[in-house]
Amino acid sequence: MAAVKDFSVEEKLTSLVRLQKVDCKLDEIQILKGELPIEVKDLEDEIEGLHARQTRVEEEINGMQEFINQKKEAIKEAEALVKKYEKQSENVKNNREFEAINKEVEMQSLEVKLCEKHIKDATEEIGEKAKQLEIAKKAVGIKEGNLSGKKGELEKIIGETEKEEKQYNKQAMEARSHVDERLLLSYDRIRKNYRNGLAVVPVERDSCGGCFHAIPPQKQSEIKLRKKVIVCENCGRILVDVDLNDSIEIK
Known part of the structure; x- marks a missing residue:
C-alpha cells in the first residue's frame, strides 16, 4: 500500500468512483443470487x-x-x-x-x-x-x-x-490499490451503513446523490476542484462532482 502516497486526491477520488461503480456491479450479481x-x-x-x-x-x-x-x-x-x-x-x-x-x-x-x-x-x-x-x-x-x-x-x-464477477473483482482490486488504507476503511464502513451500498455519490441538482441533502455552493466549488476528500454533512457519504462521476464507465 506504500505506493498510494504518490497518488493525488483527484486520482484517489477517481479510483473511489471506479471502485463504487464496480462494487455496484458486484452487488447486482449478489442480488441476482438472492438468498x-x-x-x-x-x-x-x-x-x-x-x-x-x-x-x-x-x-x-x-x-x-x-x-x-x-x-x-x-x-x-x-x-x-x-x-x-x-x-x-x-x-x-x-x-x-x-x-x-x-x-x-x-x-x-x-x-x-x-x-x-x-x-x-x-x-x-x-x-x-x-x-x-x-x-x-x-x-x-x-x-x-x-x-x-x-x-x-x-x-x-x-x-x-x-466471468463478469471475476472481472469486476479484478477491477475492484486495481481501484483499491490507488487509495490509501484509511480512506478505504472509511469507504467500506460507509458502504455497510447503507442498504444500497453507496459510499461515493455525485452532487446532483445541488444535493447529495445519496441522501438528497442540500450542498452549499461554496462546498460544491471545493468538490469540483478535487483537492480534498469531502463528505456529506448529513449522511457521511464521499461527494464527487458529476463530471468526474460520469466520466467513468465500467465495462
Whole structure:
C-alpha cells in the first residue's frame, strides 16, 4: 500500500468512483443470487442433522433388537430349567424337596413372563422408532429434492455471472490499490451503513446523490476542484462532482 502516497486526491477520488461503480456491479450479481447461497447452506445443515437423527434412531432400533434377542435367549434358558425341575419333581423323596423344586419352577415361570413383557414393550418401542425413521427418511428425501433445485438455480446463476464477477473483482482490486488504507476503511464502513451500498455519490441538482441533502455552493466549488476528500454533512457519504462521476464507465 506504500505506493498510494504518490497518488493525488483527484486520482484517489477517481479510483473511489471506479471502485463504487464496480462494487455496484458486484452487488447486482449478489442480488441476482438472492438468498440462494444462504438457503443452500441451511438445507445442507438440515440434511446433515436429519442424517444424524436417522443414524441415531437406527442405532436405537438395533440396540432394542439386541435386547429382544437377549430376552428370547433368557426365555429359552428359563423354559429349559422348568422342564429340568419338572422332571426332577418326579423323583422327589419328601415335601421339602418338592416345595424347593416348585419354587424354582415358579421363579423361572415368572422370569419367562417378565422377559415376554420386556420383549412386548421393546417391540412396541421399535414400532414407534420405525415410524420416526420413516418420517426422517421422507424428510431427507424432500430436503434433498429442494437442495438439488436450489443448487441448480445457484449454479446456473454462477455459470452466467462467473466471468463478469471475476472481472469486476479484478477491477475492484486495481481501484483499491490507488487509495490509501484509511480512506478505504472509511469507504467500506460507509458502504455497510447503507442498504444500497453507496459510499461515493455525485452532487446532483445541488444535493447529495445519496441522501438528497442540500450542498452549499461554496462546498460544491471545493468538490469540483478535487483537492480534498469531502463528505456529506448529513449522511457521511464521499461527494464527487458529476463530471468526474460520469466520466467513468465500467465495462
